[in-house]
Amino acid sequence: MGQTLFDKIWDAHVVSSNEGFPDILYIDTHFIHEVTSPQAFDGLRTRGLPVFRPKQTVATADHNVPTIDQHLPIKEELSRYQVDMLTKNCKEFGIELYGLGHPYQGIVHVIGPELGITRPGGTYVCGDSHTSTHGAFGAIAFGIGTSQVEQVMATQCLLQSRPKRMKIEVNGTLQKGVGAKDIILYIIAQISAAGGTGYAVEYAGDTIRSLSMEGRMTICNMSIEMGARCGLIAPDETTINYVKGREFAPKGEEWDKAVAYWQTLHSDEDATFDSVLSFRAEDIEPMITYGTNPGMGIGVTQHVPQTASFEAKEQGSYKKALDYMGLHDDETLLGKPIDYVFIGSCTNSRIEDLRQVAEFVKGRHKADNVTVWVVPGSKQVQEQAIREGLDKIFDAAGFPLREPGCSACLGMNEDKIPAGKYCVSTSNRNFEGRQGPNSRTFLASPLTAAASAITGKVTDIRTFLSESELV
Amino acid sequence: MATKIFKHIQTSVVPLPIENIDTDQIIPARFLKATTRDGFGNNLFRDWRFDGDDNPKQDFVLNNPNYSGKILVAGKNFGCGSSREHAAWAIADYGFDAVVSSFFADIFKGNALNNGLLPVQVSEDFLKKIFDAVYADEHAVVEIDLVDQFIRLVATGEQESFEVNPYKKACMTNGYDDIDYILSKKETIAEFEAQR
Numbered sequence: 285m286g287q288t289l290f291d292k293i294w295d296a297h298v299v300s301s302n303e304g305f306p307d308i309l310y311i312d313t314h315f316i317h318e319v320t321s322p323q324a325f326d327g328l329r330t331r332g333l334p335v336f337r338p339k340q341t342v343a344t345a346d347h348n349v350p351t352i353d354q355h356l357p358i359k360e361e362l363s364r365y366q367v368d369m370l371t372k373n374c375k376e377f378g379i380e381l382y383g384l385g386h387p388y389q390g391i392v393h394v395i396g397p398e399l400g401i402t403r404p405g406g407t408y409v410c411g412d413s414h415t416s417t418h419g420a421f422g423a424i425a426f427g428i429g430t431s432q433v434e435q436v437m438a439t440q441c442l443l444q445s446r447p448k449r450m451k452i453e454v455n456g457t458l459q460k461g462v463g464a465k466d467i468i469l470y471i472i473a474q475i476s477a478a479g480g481t482g483y484a485v486e487y488a489g490d491t492i493r494s495l496s497m498e499g500r501m502t503i504c505n506m507s508i509e510m511g512a513r514c515g516l517i518a519p520d521e522t523t524i525n526y527v528k529g530r531e532f533a534p535k536g537e538e539w540d541k542a543v544a545y546w547q548t549l550h551s552d553e554d555a556t557f558d559s560v561l562s563f564r565a566e567d568i569e570p571m572i573t574y575g576t577n578p579g580m581g582i583g584v585t586q587h588v589p590q591t592a593s594f595e596a597k598e599q600g601s602y603k604k605a606l607d608y609m610g611l612h613d614d615e616t617l618l619g620k621p622i623d624y625v626f627i628g629s630c631t632n633s634r635i636e637d638l639r640q641v642a643e644f645v646k647g648r649h650k651a652d653n654v655t656v657w658v659v660p661g662s663k664q665v666q667e668q669a670i671r672e673g674l675d676k677i678f679d680a681a682g683f684p685l686r687e688p689g690c691s692a693c694l695g696m697n698e699d700k701i702p703a704g705k706y707c708v709s710t711s712n713r714n715f716e717g718r719q720g721p722n723s724r725t726f727l728a729s730p731l732t733a734a735a736s737a738i739t740g741k742v743t744d745i746r747t748f749l750s751e752s753e754l755v
Numbered sequence: 756m757a758t759k760i761f762k763h764i765q766t767s768v769v770p771l772p773i774e775n776i777d778t779d780q781i782i783p784a785r786f787l788k789a790t791t792r793d794g795f796g797n798n799l800f801r802d803w804r805f806d807g808d809d810n811p812k813q814d815f816v817l818n819n820p821n822y823s824g825k826i827l828v829a830g831k832n833f834g835c836g837s838s839r840e841h842a843a844w845a846i847a848d849y850g851f852d853a854v855v856s857s858f859f860a861d862i863f864k865g866n867a868l869n870n871g872l873l874p875v876q877v878s879e880d881f882l883k884k885i886f887d888a889v890y891a892d893e894h895a896v897v898e899i900d901l902v903d904q905f906i907r908l909v910a911t912g913e914q915e916s917f918e919v920n921p922y923k924k925a926c927m928t929n930g931y932d933d934i935d936y937i938l939s940k941k942e943t944i945a946e947f948e949a950q951r
Contacts (some may be wrong), residue, residue, distance in 0.1 A: 299947040300940060305922045308940055310947060320839065322790035331756065331934070348788070362788035369790050413838040413862060429840035429866035431933065439937045441944055445920065447861075477775055478832040481861055511835060511860055577775045577835070597883070601774040601830060694837075696784035703807065715779040715836060717802050 286552025288449050289518050290484045293424045293549070297407045299441055306443040312406040313340050314436045315392045316379070318370040319347045319696070320411030324434035325373040337440040338378040342401060345370055345383045346391045350698045351659050351686035354384055363697060377437075388531075390662020390688040393417040393630040397501065398664055400530025404519035404546040409436055414630045414712065415514075416507040420500035421527070422519035422549050424484070427508060447513040448482055448558040451551070453489035456565035461745040463640075464499030465632060465710065465729035467491070468506040469571035469581045471563065477579035480512030483559065486551060487517050491565040497526040498636035505631045506712050509578035518550040570745050572617055573714045573727040576605040580714070584732065584744045588615045608716050609724050610704075617726065617742045621653060622706040625737040626719070627683070628659030629693040629711035632730050635668050637710070641683070641734045642674040644748075650682035651740025657699065658683050659691040683737065695720040708736040759871030760930040764852050765898040765909065767824035770889045771816055776829055777836035778863060782845040784837075795841050796848030817849075821893045825852040828885050828897075832856075833874075834863025843867045853899050855906065857882045868923045869933065875899055875906055881915045884908060901928055 287295075299308040316324075321343075328335065335341055348363035358364035367384065374381040382388040388395055393414050396402040402418045408425040409415060411433040418425035428442065436442055454467060472479070485507055492503070500517050507515030517523075524543055527533050534542045569583030582588070590613045594602050606612060627633070627641055638660065650656050658678055660666040666688055669675055675685045692699040693711040700720030701707045707725050710733050711718075714725035726742065735743040786798040803815050811818040827846065833856040834842060843866040846854060853873040867874045877885070888895040888908050896909040901924060907914035925931065 300943050305936075306920070308937060308944070310944070319787050323792050323840075326791070327756075327934075333938075347784075366788050366790060411838060411840075413836065427838035427862055429838055429843070429862060429869060431840060431866065431869040435934050435937060438934055439941065439944060440948075441937055441940075443922075443933050443937055477835055478858060478860070481832070481858070508836075508862075511832070513861055577777065579775075597879075598774060600772065604773065694779075694784045696787065713777075713779070713836060715777045717783055718779050721783070721802055721807065 285556070286554035288551045288555040288557060289422060289486055289516060289549055290424065290449050293405055293407065294446060296405065297424070306445040308441050309407060309444045310441055311340070311409050311436050313342060313396070313401055313408050314440070315396055315408065315410035315415070316341060316343045316433065317347055317392050317410070317412065318345050318366045320430050321373065321433055322366065322369050323430050324437055325377065327434040328377070328437055331438070333438050335377040335379060335437045340440060341379045341437065342396070343370060343374050343379050343381040344389055344392050344395055347690045347694065347696050349384055349689040351689045351691045354687045360698065387663050390664065391630045391633065391690055393505065394634060394661030394665065397421065397497070398530065398662060400527055400533030403527055403533070403542070404523055405549050409442060413508040414505050416512070417501050417505040417630055419504040419507065419514050419516035420497060421523055422516055422546070424514055424516065426514040447484045450480065450483040450485045450512070450559040450561070451557040452485055452487050453560070453562045454487070454491040454565055455489040455562070456491055458491060458565045458568065459746070460749050461570055461731060462568050463729050463731065464495050464502040466568050466571045468503045469573065469578070469727060470568045472506065472510045472579050473571065473581035474563065475510055475561065477509060477577040478511045480507060480510035483512050485512045485515045487515060492517060493520065496636055497522060498634045501634070502631055506578065509712055519546045570729060570732050572732065572742060573725070574609060574611055574617055576608055576714055576716050578712065578714060578727060580605060581727070584742065585618060588613060588617070590614055618744060620706070620742045622708050622726070622736055622741060623654065624701050624705055624707035625654055625656045625733050626659070626692040626707055626709040626711060627730055627733050628657065628661070628691050630661065630690070631712045632710035633659060633661030633665065635665050637730045638665065638669050638674055639672070641730050642677045644731060644734050645681040645683060645738065646677050648681055648738050650737045653740045654737050656683045656737045657686060657692060659686045660688045662688045692719050694718060695723070708733045708742065756932050756935070757930045758926070758932050761852060761871055761873050761927045762902055763900045764825055765896060766826055767894050768826040768828050768885065768889055768897050769816055769822045769824055770886055771827060771829040772886050774830035775832045775835055778834055778839050778842035779836055781834070781842040782839065787839060787841050792844050794848065795845035796850065799845040799849045825850065826855060826897055826899065827851045828855045828882070828889070830856065831858040833859050835860040838862045840866040840870070843870045843872050847872045855882070855885065868927065871927060873899065873901060873927065875917050877906060877915055877917060881906070884913060
């Protein structure tokens, strides 16, 4: 019987498999950052252990870092301490650190792929749930807790039970103005924030196949928002062309060998999945969330659902979410005034996202009632944007280009959305307080966010299409 | 290293009948700046528990003196979102030994098990029975037995069995730790690396 892509990669990384125990899975690269690693390093010290394979461990500082004046010391004491601790730990344990000021610094899930560290067929973990991003290359990649970070540091392996396999197919032609972010928000809205729990999800179909690597990363990034263990997409020419020539990508003969292997990485025709779902690209509108989990999303022209449409036991949680968001049954979000627009995060901060936004805002200006932050995913993205002159376009539009980091995605650094304010955000989570205490988040695509910044209210990007050739 | 041993508890419970409780609610990101594992219980459910001036919100269950106990009972899809193990640390540090829900998010479940905090997944029906029991009598006692894998409402004797990974069960009932087990396989790991 044929095998799924997931099983092929998993089997190639099983160190040992014992009845009654989880498999011991070999990890090719362990990414670490300042927030979820200090307790793991402490654990190693207590046990008197080194990092087993420091050369397969890559560190960066991203969650706590400010996104302006990065050359100055971090103002917030605890943030500075945590970042300094990472520097000290990396030095002590011999780990390469792309810290603040390093040309490779950035959000961990942006730098792995752009440096050619993330490759087809590999296994990647990080103490961060959005590690699922790396699955876009046809890899197994998932987030882990700090005890597991310590486990991987100590052994380069992880005890892990094999999840079930799900295939999600999207076929057909996307409407203009609809992109990867809308696809994944649509899927999550259809199957709920728990619909993928227990599964490794392979995305397939001609619509997925037509996406760039950046788009595929956006899709896989949000796999965790439906609860999936990981998301992955079979590698193809798009993948190989993206990896080729990158800093740490294989070169010469090794490259040829690697490509030959990568070309075998697809689910066999007769492979069986535990669950298969299919969606039509034509059904997908520009999406926006209205609630406090990423499954609470609608097409931008649709109305917020009625409380009565939910089962009785779900109504309390639903009402709580609407109250938090300051919304009511049947309301339409279209035209709702907003206060902030955040373009960034590991979901949408890559050069393609910035190019798309710049192209749209060129010659336009943000509305007076909106503060806009554009935060590149890495130092390399920032520099590329400047080389291409995107920073000037952004400046003219009132969209200042900041410095790289997780920024307003998670309310941990200086970039927070104030209480009660509405933010159209290209990030991945609309949980209560996610962008700052009592902040209110509408998740959307970079284009929807940019169009909303221009009008000052929630906007259907398609209304601009007649005057724009660019979308 | 030895971890906390869990075999059996019998205690009153704290009801939190909200669905999709994400780890940002359990412990908001701004409290993740500590570099040790201690003290996170003070900020458990911070923004539901305290207002912007740090005053306790009287309508939140952890501030209600009528409810106490070692078991937190919550709506489905508990622990979704961020992989932060700090969420499990916060719940355990506050004093809970188990969380009961009709569905758990994957990463949270693993993190809880690695910290001696038992996630007990029950049916929707049984979850409702627990909520009904505790709202009828805030001192309603629930028994959880990990060895025989059942959860029981003591007053009525109604009970349900629950699933747990046999390896993790052995770890929790004996205080074993994943790293000790996997370290014992280091030679096999080195052989695997040599063959690649």
